[in-house]
Amino acid sequence: MTGPAPTPEPPYWAVIFTARRTDQPDDSYEQTAERMFALAAKQPGCLGYDTAGSDELSITVSYWESEAAIAAWKADIEHLDAQRQGRERWYECFELRVARVERAYAFTRPAS
């Protein structure tokens, strides 16, 4: 992962997922998270994602063409199982926000 994710001209959609992990070590978390990133990236309408953080606080923002694409990903059967495990085992708390990106500005350092 390098990031930031390249995205088209707005409007498009963002799902902002901020989460704090429980204190219980659990190897299955990392594995499942990687699997979910790969699976999401292949979903129709997914424009990319960025993720950063630690056990204390992680932020993942995924970008989508439409609300319908977000709804389809939310209902993916493997993703549903990961969501269940997240609530049961991995997360102390999280907040999920669905937002419509209205404007975007990109900066890339000029080659020197």
Place this chain on the structure above:
Amino acid sequence: MTGPAPTPEPPYWAVIFTARRTDQPDDSYEQTAERMFALAAKQPGCLGYDTAGSDELSITVSYWESEAAIAAWKADIEHLDAQRQGRERWYECFELRVARVERAYAFTRPAS
């Protein structure tokens, strides 16, 4: 910082800032970043923020009552100077997205 930031019922606004640092070590970065977080939090209309990441990729999402509040923060004189230093010294690249949060869902683990 614990996070996720508590926010009111949508709609409200999110500024999603994803950035990759240059390879040049620069102590002034951390200092300025902390100062900007503190300053932003005191801005009228700021609802909170979450930040996570490493030099490789950092994600900061700040939440705002209105687009006018975002515009006022963007134009803050001390913030303008930090923005200039960001482009000149600290960031290899970044992407700034302004989004309207339409829906939000919070989870907190039940006390066991």
